[in-house]
Structure formats: structure tokens, C-alpha cells
Amino acid sequence: MRKPFYAKFDPDATWLDHLKPAFGKDKFFFETGDDVDSHTPAAAPRKVIPISSAARAGAAHGKLL
Numbered sequence: 001m002r003k004p005f006y007a008k009f010d011p012d013a014t015w016l017d018h019l020k021p022a023f024g025k026d027k028f029f030f031e032t033g034d035d036v037d038s039h040t041p042a043a044a045p046r047k048v049i050p051i052s053s054a055a056r057a058g059a060a061h062g063k064l065l
Helices: 051-060
Strands: none
Touching: none
């Protein structure tokens, strides 16, 4: 995703879900509106690429895996 986000400073936070949004925001951009309190990232659609297909694509471009 490579999109930065800002969180309030919390010296006791040890993981992403311990953070709270900064600048008066209610939620982070990656959170769904359904479950704001749990700070669970939104599930993105995933594409599964079989290893054999990836190896063939890499070989076609001169890359070794």
C-alpha cells in the first residue's frame, strides 16, 4: 500500500492495533466503518499466484526466483 498514516504518540503501544489516529480523526484510512473500535484493517481482495506461474513469468523476463 505504501501510504503513510499518522497516529497519536503512545509510549506503551507495541503493535499497530494499539495505535489511535492523530489530528482528531475517528479512524485510520485503512479501517472499515463497521468496527472502528477494534482497529482492524480492511480486508483487501487478494490474488493468489501459483509458484509455478510466477517462476515462468520470472524466467520470461530473465529473472531467477
